[in-house]
Each structure stands twice: as C-alpha cells, then as structure tokens.
Amino acid sequence: MPSRRFLPMILLLGILLIPMICRAEKPPPPPMPPESLDMNLTTFSELAAAMSTVEYIPGKPGLLVYGTGRGFVYLYKVYGSRMKPVAETNLWKGIKSVTLVDMDQDGAPEVVVLTKEAMLYVLDREDLTIIWSTEESYFEGISCFTVADMEDDGQNEIIILADNHLFVFDIGSGYERWKSLVERKATHIVAGDVDGDGMKELVLSDGTVLGPRLYEEEWIWDQSFGHRMILLDMDNDGILEVVSLDGGGNLQIVDVDERARQWK
Numbered sequence: 001m002p003s004r005r006f007l008p009m010i011l012l013l014g015i016l017l018i019p020m021i022c023r024a025e026k027p028p029p030p031p032m033p034p035e036s037l038d039m040n041l042t043t044f045s046e047l048a049a050a051m052s053t054v055e056y057i058p059g060k061p062g063l064l065v066y067g068t069g070r071g072f073v074y075l076y077k078v079y080g081s082r083m084k085p086v087a088e089t090n091l092w093k094g095i096k097s098v099t100l101v102d103m104d105q106d107g108a109p110e111v112v113v114l115t116k117e118a119m120l121y122v123l124d125r126e127d128l129t130i131i132w133s134t135e136e137s138y139f140e141g142i143s144c145f146t147v148a149d150m151e152d153d154g155q156n157e158i159i160i161l162a163d164n165h166l167f168v169f170d171i172g173s174g175y176e177r178w179k180s181l182v183e184r185k186a187t188h189i190v191a192g193d194v195d196g197d198g199m200k201e202l203v204l205s206d207g208t209v210l211g212p213r214l215y216e217e218e219w220i221w222d223q224s225f226g227h228r229m230i231l232l233d234m235d236n237d238g239i240l241e242v243v244s245l246d247g248g249g250n251l252q253i254v255d256v257d258e259r260a261r262q263w264k
C-alpha cells in the first residue's frame with residue numbers, strides 16, 4: 001500500500017494521464033462520402049427499374065421520388081455530388097411501391113404510392129401533397145392495380161384488385177364506380193385494346209380478359225398469362241398482344257383476338 005505522502009503525486013499523475021488515455025481511445029474519423037452522385041439518365045432509369053420504391057421524373061433527370069420502409073416519401077434533387085430532399089411527406093405506413101402515372105391526363109405524371117398496409121395514394125409530383133387515397137382499412141390486401149381510361153371519356157379510372165375483388169374508382173370524384181361480384185385472383189393487371197375493336201379490355205394475369213364497359217368476361221384462357229405482363233404489338237398488325245413470363249419464367253406472346261398463344 002502506497003504511503004500517504006505519495007498520494008497527491010499519484011493523483012496528479014492520474015489527472016495528467018487522463019487526456020492522453022482519452023486521446024488514445026478517440027475513434028477514427030468517419031469515412032469520406034462518395035465523391036460524386038452525378039447520375040445520368042441511364043443511371044436513373046436503371047435505379048428506378050431495379051427498385052420498386054424509386055422512380056425518376058421523366059424529362060427531369062435531376063429528380064427522384066423515393067418511398068421508405070418507414071412511410072416517408074421524398075422528392076430528391078441531385079445537385080452534382082449530393083442528393084437533397086426538396087419535398088417530403090409522411091404516410092405513416094411502409095411504402096411498397098412508387099409509380100408515376102398521369103392520372104389527370106394533363107401530360108405530366110402524378111406519384112402513385114402503394115403502402116404495405118394496403119392503401120393507395122396519389123400524390124402531387126411537385127410537393128407530394130395527397131390528391132387522392134383509398135380509405136384507411138378499406139382493403140386488407142391489394143394484389144395489383146392499373147390506371148386507364150376504360151371508356152375513353154377523357155377521365156382515367158384506377159382499377160384495383162384487392163381482397164379478391166376488382167374495384168374501379170373514378171379518379172376525379174374518388175367515387176367507387178364498380179366492384180366485381182365474382183372473385184378474381186391475379187398478380188398483375190393491365191388495360192388495352194387486345195382484340196382490335198377500338199375499346200380497352202382488362203387483362204388479368206390469371207388468363208381472364210374483361211370487357212371495357214360492363215367488365216363482362218370476354219375470354220378466359222385456360223392457362224395463365226403469367227407475371228411481369230405487358231401489352232405490345234409484337235407482329236405489327238395494329239393489335240396489342242399479351243407479352244409475359246409464364247410460371248416457369250419463359251417469355252410468351254398471346255394473341256387475344258385469335259384466342260391463341262402466338263409464340264413461346
């Protein structure tokens with residue numbers, strides 16, 4: 001045990017050593033941020049294509065919309081080396097997907113957001129304010145949706161497959177125009193004139209084709225269209241074909257007007 005007369009000296013030594021110990025344990029400086037985020041249009045397109053929660057505003061390569069798992073939606077502007085949020089909103093529910101659709105047909109897109117708690121929002125692309133949304137807890141699960149002017153009256157409808165039923169909402173009024181009595185199950189839905197009669201049909205990935213006005217069954221293919229479905233005029237005859245990946249991941253082209261698979 002040290003003698004009492006050395007105690008002040010030991011204390012003084014301790015006080016002098018503390019800053020040295022503190023300096024020794026100082027954490028290393030944080031890594032420098034990446035030098036540049038100077039994204040070009042290709043980078044934006046690739047990022048948006050790969051991430052369901054990221055979209056870029058077409059024609060404005062400096063602007064990105066991004067929805068987070070915590071329910072925030074951000075509009076980011078890329079300034080050379082940094083991304084700065086220029087608008088944000090909190091929807092309080094994790095974001096499942098962000099899509100850009102021209103809902104009001106004014107030539108510029110609105111931001112359509114699907115949340116993990118089965119709500120759809122239409123947001124203003126400039127300030128992300130809510131233009132329209134489904135009611136809270138109205139749906140338990142939204143399988144897919146599409147936007148189309150089904151009867152060509154200049155007003156888009158939003159067509160939602162939720163809780164095994166199809167719903168058609170009028171965007172302008174928010175009014176629920178139609179709900180299917182029959183149960184429907186599909187993972188993708190698209191709208192377009194697939195039989196060349198000048199009117200759009202609804203095409204469900206399970207193989208169902210519904211008419212434009214009364215949503216009656218026009219054709220039920222006994223096979224599934226598959227998933228990742230789009231409508232394209234593959235043979236240049238002026239009529240859209242259903243192009244999709246079948247259950248096994250193979251590309252297939254289905255001619256709805258001829259009721260047959262054209263190619264696989």
Ligand SMILES: [Ca+2]
Binds near residue numbers: 101103106109
């Ligand atoms: Ca618009």
Ligand SMILES: [Ca+2]
Binds near residue numbers: 149150153154155
């Ligand atoms: Ca319409």
Ligand SMILES: [Ca+2]
Binds near residue numbers: 192193195197199200
């Ligand atoms: Ca048609």
Ligand SMILES: [Ca+2]
Binds near residue numbers: 232234237
């Ligand atoms: Ca065609």
